[in-house]
Amino acid sequence: MTDTLPASLDADLRALLADVLGLAPARVAAFTAQTPLFGALPELDSMAVAGLFTALEDSFGFILEEDEIDGDLLETYGALLAFVARKQGHG
Numbered sequence: 001m002t003d004t005l006p007a008s009l010d011a012d013l014r015a016l017l018a019d020v021l022g023l024a025p026a027r028v029a030a031f032t033a034q035t036p037l038f039g040a041l042p043e044l045d046s047m048a049v050a051g052l053f054t055a056l057e058d059s060f061g062f063i064l065e066e067d068e069i070d071g072d073l074l075e076t077y078g079a080l081l082a083f084v085a086r087k088q089g090h091g
Helices: 007-021 025-029 046-060 077-087
Strands: none
Touching (some): 007 025, 046 077
């Protein structure tokens, strides 16, 4: 999946996750498409989700509509990356 996306998009999303959630960059660098996020990362609790969504909008220049937000969006790193890519017109 990440092979067809701009490498900068993956790097930018990883940097944003590290910054917003206070994760070590090396930890985020080890994420694969199957790495679970919400419910698996203690740092990504319900309070952090709102901050993450705001940061996604600000950093990637799109608006998250309420009907786009569901449990699948934050299920895995790959799901989140694919969503951001679609919002930016990469898929």
